[in-house]
Amino acid sequence: MGIYLPIAEISVNILVLLAMGAAVGFLSGMFGVGGGFLITPLLIFYNIPPAIAVATGANQVIASSFSGALSHMKRGTLDFKLGGVLLAGGVVGSTFGIWVFALLRSLGQLDLFISLLYVVMLGTVGGLMLYESVNALRATRSGTAPTLKKSGQHNWIHRLPLKMRFRASKLFVSVIPVIGLGVAIGFLSSIMGVGGGFIMVPALIYLLRVPTNVVIGTSLFQIIFTSAYTTLVHASTNQTVDVMLAFLLMVGGVAGAQYGVKAGQRLRGEQLRALLALLVLAVALRLAVDLFATPPNLYSLSVPGMG
Amino acid sequence: MRPARLALLAVLALATAIPAARAQTPHEEGIQIGLSTDAVSITAGFSGADLTIFGALEDADPQIARQGRYDVVVVLEGPARPVVVRRKDRVLGVWINLESEQFENVPVSYSVASTRPFQDITQPDSYKQLSLGSNNIYMQPGDPEAPPTTIAEFTKALRQRKTATGLYSENVGGVRFLSQNLFRATVRLAPDVPVGTHKARAFLFKNGVFVKESSAQLEIRKSGFEQAVFRLAHNHGFFYGFLSVSLAMLTGWMGRIVFRKD
Numbered sequence: 001m002g003i004y005l006p007i008a009e010i011s012v013n014i015l016v017l018l019a020m021g022a023a024v025g026f027l028s029g030m031f032g033v034g035g036g037f038l039i040t041p042l043l044i045f046y047n048i049p050p051a052i053a054v055a056t057g058a059n060q061v062i063a064s065s066f067s068g069a070l071s072h073m074k075r076g077t078l079d080f081k082l083g084g085v086l087l088a089g090g091v092v093g094s095t096f097g098i099w100v101f102a103l104l105r106s107l108g109q110l111d112l113f114i115s116l117l118y119v120v121m122l123g124t125v126g127g128l129m130l131y132e133s134v135n136a137l138r139a140t141r142s143g144t145a146p147t148l149k150k151s152g153q154h155n156w157i158h159r160l161p162l163k164m165r166f167r168a169s170k171l172f173v174s175v176i177p178v179i180g181l182g183v184a185i186g187f188l189s190s191i192m193g194v195g196g197g198f199i200m201v202p203a204l205i206y207l208l209r210v211p212t213n214v215v216i217g218t219s220l221f222q223i224i225f226t227s228a229y230t231t232l233v234h235a236s237t238n239q240t241v242d243v244m245l246a247f248l249l250m251v252g253g254v255a256g257a258q259y260g261v262k263a264g265q266r267l268r269g270e271q272l273r274a275l276l277a278l279l280v281l282a283v284a285l286r287l288a289v290d291l292f293a294t295p296p297n298l299y300s301l302s303v304p305g306m307g
Numbered sequence: 308m309r310p311a312r313l314a315l316l317a318v319l320a321l322a323t324a325i326p327a328a329r330a331q332t333p334h335e336e337g338i339q340i341g342l343s344t345d346a347v348s349i350t351a352g353f354s355g356a357d358l359t360i361f362g363a364l365e366d367a368d369p370q371i372a373r374q375g376r377y378d379v380v381v382v383l384e385g386p387a388r389p390v391v392v393r394r395k396d397r398v399l400g401v402w403i404n405l406e407s408e409q410f411e412n413v414p415v416s417y418s419v420a421s422t423r424p425f426q427d428i429t430q431p432d433s434y435k436q437l438s439l440g441s442n443n444i445y446m447q448p449g450d451p452e453a454p455p456t457t458i459a460e461f462t463k464a465l466r467q468r469k470t471a472t473g474l475y476s477e478n479v480g481g482v483r484f485l486s487q488n489l490f491r492a493t494v495r496l497a498p499d500v501p502v503g504t505h506k507a508r509a510f511l512f513k514n515g516v517f518v519k520e521s522s523a524q525l526e527i528r529k530s531g532f533e534q535a536v537f538r539l540a541h542n543h544g545f546f547y548g549f550l551s552v553s554l555a556m557l558t559g560w561m562g563r564i565v566f567r568k569d
Contacts, residue, residue, distance in 0.1 A: 002354035002498075006533040007540055011354040011498040059551050066559035108393050108404045116401075228552045235548025239540050243551045250555060254562030291401050297471070298395045299464035300404070 007242035008052045014248060016046065021060070021252020028064055028253070029260025030267075031276045033201065036061040036194030036227070037122060039249060040114075041283055048245070050111045054101075055234035055241045056249070057193030058227045063250035064257055065195055065223040072217025079168035079214050083221040085175055086200075089182020090189070090226040097190030098233045105238070108302065112291075117192055119288045125198055126280030133274035140270065169210045169218070177208065182222070190230045195223035198280060212269075337365035338379070338511040338521045340492075347496070348530040355473070355498040358383065362509050362521070364488045371513060372487040378421070378428040378512040379482045380439060381492035383525070385416030385474075386503035389449065392461045392468075408461035409449030415501040416474040417441050418494040420481025429515045437517060439510060441466055441475040473497040502528050 003014045020042050028035030036057045043053035072078045104110040160174035181203055185196035200219040204210040210218070235241040264272060340362035347358065360381055364372070371377060393407040419440060421428060435443050446465060448458050469475040474497050482492040492509070508522040529537055540547045 002352055004349055004351050004353045004498075004529075004533060006529060006536040009499055009501075059555055062552055062555035063559040063562070066556045067562045068559075070560065070563050108391070108407060112401075112403055224556075228555075231552050231555075232545065232548035235540065235551060236544035239544055241540070241548060241551050243536060243540075243547070243554065246551060247554060247558065250558040254558055255566070257562070258566040295395055295402055297468065299461075299468055300393050300395070301465065301468050302391050302393065 003244070003248075005242050005245050007240070008048055008245060010047070012046070012048075012245075017245065017248040018252040020046070021249035022256035023252075024249075025064060025253030025256025026260035026263070027256075027279065029257030030264035031260075031272060031279075033195075033197040033276070035064055035253065036189075036196075037118070037192070037198050037280070038283060039253075040193040041118060041287060043245075044114075050114055051101075051105060051238065051240045052242055052245070054114065054191070054193030055231065055238060056246045058189060058195075058230040058234065059241050059243070059246040060249040060253060061193075061195040061227040062224055062231065064253050065197070065220040065227065067254055067257065069217060069220040069224055072220060075217070076168075077213050078217035078221050079166055079210075080221070082166045082169050082171070082178065082210070082214075083218045085164070085178045086182040086185070086218075086222040087225050089179035089184075090186035090222060091229055093183035093186025093188075094190045094226060094230050094233065095186075096183075097187040098230070098237060100187075101191055101234075102237060114192060115287050115291055117188070119284050119291065121188065121192070121199065122280050122284035122287070125202060126277045126284055129202060129273055130277035130281065133270045133277055136270035137274060140268075166210075169214050171208065171210060173208055181207070185222070186226050186229075189223075189226045190233070193230075195220075195227050197223055198276075336367055336377075336511060336513065336518050338509050338519050339363050339365065340381070340507060340509045340521055340523050342507060342523050342525055345524065346526040346528060348528060349500070349502065349533060350530040351533065353498065355500070356496045357493050358496055358525075360492045360494065360507055360509070360523075362490050362492065364490070364511065367488050369487055372484075375484075376514050377484075378423060378515075379490055379492070380419060380421045380425075380428065380510045380512070381482055381494060382420075382439065382506075382508045382510075383416070383418045383494040383496075384414045384506045384508070385501050385527075386505065387412040387414050388501075389413070390465065392465050394461070394464070406457075408453060408457065410446045410462070410465065411449055413446050413465065414444060415503075416497060416505070417444065417469070418476045418478070418496070420478040420492045420494045422480070422482045422484070422490075424479050425477075429512050429517065433515075433517055437510065437520075441470065441477070472499070474499070496527070500527060 001014045002011045004011045024035040024038045027038065039060055040053050040057035043057065044050050069078065101110065104113050160176050162175050163172055164175050165172050185200055188194060188199065189196050197219050201215055204215045204219060205212055231241055340360055342360060362379065364377060367377065389409060389411050390413045391407050391409050393404040395402040396405040425440060434440050438444055446462050466475065476495045478493060478495060481494065482490055484490045505525045505527055506522055507525055508520060510520050511518045528534060
């Protein structure tokens with residue numbers, strides 16, 4: 001069943017998009033991430049122009065993170081103050097990212113940059129997560145209790161000035177790394193079309209030592225705003241948000257997420273993290289192969305001034 | 308005084324032209340085409356289509372028609388737009404867009420239908436003179452200083468990409484004579500056919516010699532909803548973005564309600 005996308009200006013299969021949304025929604029519900037890092041590459045594999053895949057991916061992420069943040073708000077596992085500070089940095093990062101996006105697009109190097117960024121980010125995060133979770137799995141097998149958060153143990157981040165208290169997270173920390181993290185996530189969000197959950201979650205846990213139960217809700221909360229801002233700016237400067245495409249992905253995604261959450265509850269934390277790490281690495285590998293393998297078409301056409 | 312003099316000139320011209328024409332060809336054939344509609348709408352379900360164009364020969368010689376020595380080529384040409392062709396090259400093992408060449412006024416789409424294979428209708432030179440066929444459209448390079456070999460390479464690549472994506476297509480046998488004078492041409496519209504004013508042209512050949520050409524215009528546009536979305540996105544980007552964000556939040560919220568277990 002075909003459907004014509006008004007902005008991408010191509011005809012695509014509606015069932016493929018719904019299935020894609022559902023599959024990513026399932027995984028995002030299972031792992032507690034927005035799923036943008038999966039949807040954008042999938043759209044690119046499905047021949048959606050990368051510029052549109054990125055902007056539309058950001059739009060789709062809003063739906064899944066909004067629905068997730070709502071349930072965390074109900075359970076009280078959402079630190080609004082921490083989210084707000086992250087968000088302030090996020091807006092700065094997004095604005096800069098969209099400027100870089102437009103620049104790269106006019107140079108014809110956008111696709112390459114997106115792919116490189118994906119390979120590097122996903123490769124790093126996936127690698128670190130796999131290393132950590134395998135160690136945790138080993139520790140559980142040998143009998144020692146897994147310790148994610150070593151209380152009382154501080155790193156260099158906790159010695160920075162401008163400290164602020166975040167009650168819900170039971171945290172007293174400098175705002176500099178929090179804002180810095182926000183800027184980085186905002187930048188990545190606008191260029192990669194991701195919410196940034198797959199970077200935010202480990203960063204909050206390992207760098208800022210935020211309690212794990214607050215991390216996902218807070219990260220989802222800030223992702224809603226970062227990706228909403230990214231969507232708005234992409235829509236008004238690049239006109240690359242395809243609302244029809246985004247809607248189909250959202251519908252599939254929201255439905256898939258519900259089953260993902262149930263599947264996720266049957267697995268242990270470190271098993272989940274190991275699986276997520278493998279998934280992230282698989283996407284990175286697939287994109288890396290595309291960078292190095294001889295492309296089927298050496299030539300590509302584009303409208304001047306556009307990717 | 309003036310109109311009368313013009314009329315007189317015209318009569319004189321006719322008087323001299325007719326005997327000359329009569330000496331070479333007893334018949335001066337004409338060709339006409341008609342479109343059943345002057346606008347095609349792309350709807351949500353659009354996935355490419357065949358467009359039928361009807362046409363007629365005027366003053367056709369019945370004997371030549373019987374022997375099938377009339378040939379018709381019909382072209383549907385999309386709006387012309389500038390295009391950048393980029394070539395990937397390997398840098399440190401990674402494929403990167405390096406060289407590029409811009410072309411002005413390249414038809415976005417170009418579908419041809421013909422009665423017979425092109426090489427059987429007329430000489431290659433004749434196609435070239437008429438700029439007929441995707442291989443004979445002149446693509447004006449944006450940088451006239453560029454070396455001719457580079458231009459040739461990128462022009463070839465441009466045609467190949469257009470053909471591979473179905474925007475440039477050939478339909479040999481796509482033109483059929485329904486009677487001695489009447490013909491029907493079927494040209495393909497690709498799934499990503501561009502919106503805008505398309506030009507349909509019909510070329511008549513007799514015994515391999517070009518006789519006459521006729522053209523008509525066709526507007527291809529997105530249907531109501533798709534067009535509205537496109538316009539909104541381009542003219543009121545911020546508002547469109549705002550709507551997209553709201554729709555996403557609404558969908559997320561609805562999802563919670565529909566699937567809520569707690």
